[in-house]
Amino acid sequence: MTRLIAVSGVGGKGPACFLVETARKRLMLDLGYGPQPGLWPDVAGVGRVDALVLSHSHRDHAGALELALKIGNPPLYATASVLAHLGRTGSALPLNGTGQVRGIKLHTGRNGHAPGGVWLHLDVGDGLLYMADHGVESPLYAFDTPPPAGTIVLDASYGMYSDSLDDCKARLGPVFTRGMALFPVPPHGRGPEMAHHVACSRGALPNIGEDLRASLARLTTDDRESLRRGRAQELARIAREAPPIAGARGLMFTGAGDAAGGEAAALVARWECEQQPEIVFTGYLPPGTPAQRLTASGRACYLRWNAHPRLADNVALARVVKAHTVVPAFGEATHLEAWRAAFAPARVLLDREIGL
Numbered sequence: 001m002t003r004l005i006a007v008s009g010v011g012g013k014g015p016a017c018f019l020v021e022t023a024r025k026r027l028m029l030d031l032g033y034g035p036q037p038g039l040w041p042d043v044a045g046v047g048r049v050d051a052l053v054l055s056h057s058h059r060d061h062a063g064a065l066e067l068a069l070k071i072g073n074p075p076l077y078a079t080a081s082v083l084a085h086l087g088r089t090g091s092a093l094p095l096n097g098t099g100q101v102r103g104i105k106l107h108t109g110r111n112g113h114a115p116g117g118v119w120l121h122l123d124v125g126d127g128l129l130y131m132a133d134h135g136v137e138s139p140l141y142a143f144d145t146p147p148p149a150g151t152i153v154l155d156a157s158y159g160m161y162s163d164s165l166d167d168c169k170a171r172l173g174p175v176f177t178r179g180m181a182l183f184p185v186p187p188h189g190r191g192p193e194m195a196h197h198v199a200c201s202r203g204a205l206p207n208i209g210e211d212l213r214a215s216l217a218r219l220t221t222d223d224r225e226s227l228r229r230g231r232a233q234e235l236a237r238i239a240r241e242a243p244p245i246a247g248a249r250g251l252m253f254t255g256a257g258d259a260a261g262g263e264a265a266a267l268v269a270r271w272e273c274e275q276q277p278e279i280v281f282t283g284y285l286p287p288g289t290p291a292q293r294l295t296a297s298g299r300a301c302y303l304r305w306n307a308h309p310r311l312a313d314n315v316a317l318a319r320v321v322k323a324h325t326v327v328p329a330f331g332e333a334t335h336l337e338a339w340r341a342a343f344a345p346a347r348v349l350l351d352r353e354i355g356l
């Protein structure tokens with residue numbers, strides 16, 4: 001029987017790791033770590049896998065590649081951009097097209113969430129669509145509508161949340177107007193989107209970390225195909241002309257998003273006991289990180305910038321692809337009854353194993 005096994009990623013926020021088993025082949029989809037420190041997927045009982053397919057390069061989807069030895073060190077499949085981000089070699093998947101992984105037909109499309117990121121549609125059972133992380137509101141990253149699939153694994157990390165990116169921008173507006181704040185951001189996710197928004201809406205360039213500058217530059221060259229049309233020129237200008245972060249001055253954007261590493265970690269350590277600048281986190285606040293500590297103490301505030309789909313986006317997508325079975329991934333299981341109501345008549349499952 002063909003089945004989908006959630007090794008990790010269903011029932012709460014955690015690393016992505018799914019296994020697809022057919023009569024002949026076993027494919028692993030994503031092998032992530034975190035987002036909270038120390039959280040690894042338990043692959044001890046998985047056994048040998050024929051191929052490892054990655055959706056995008058974020059750590060909670062591709063940060064546990066060192067565990068590949070425990071599953072037989074399978075060949076790696078990802079887009080050329082993701083392979084380059086990870087510094088790995090493997091078989092390159094198209095950003096939007098078709099291919100084969102160990103004899104199984106695969107269709108990919110851009111996920112509207114990260115450079116080089118894709119959803120994965122596998123020709124198994126009556127179609128399996130693995131969205132990994134995705135977004136339909138991104139002002140920068142293009143999203144391709146996937147083909148029909150009987151079963152869809154959705155990015156449900158926002159639970160019942162329904163505010164739009166415009167709502168987020170409105171809430172962030174006063175911080176931008178006050179004019180001095182540190183925003184720890186993922187350089188390969190929200191970072192370019194927020195820097196682009198500030199540059200376009202405020203008529204002044206933000207201060208950016210070198211990690212973000214490198215990501216912006218890649219978006220105008222190697223990662224350009226992940227962009228919506230007409231964005232590359234402005235991003236190139238930001239990469240070229242935005243000043244570096246030198247002391248508490250202006251609106252500052254740098255990684256990592258949870259301030260557990262990178263320049264943001266050093267700046268947060270320097271400013272945690274100061275009154276200024278404001279520190280604003282905009283993504284998930286993993287337990288055990290500065291993001292969680294500073295927002296809990298009141299030194300930093302939390303104002304979300306949407307990087308994942310809202311419930312209504314997911315409901316619309318499940319209908320577009322005509323899914324009869326919905327697996328909400330990365331969200332809290334407490335939402336199960338509300339998800340069932342929202343996705344009806346499709347059935348909603350949080351089971352570890354599902355027949356396809």
Ligand SMILES: [Zn+2]
Nearest residue numbers: 056058114133
């Ligand atoms: Zn992601």
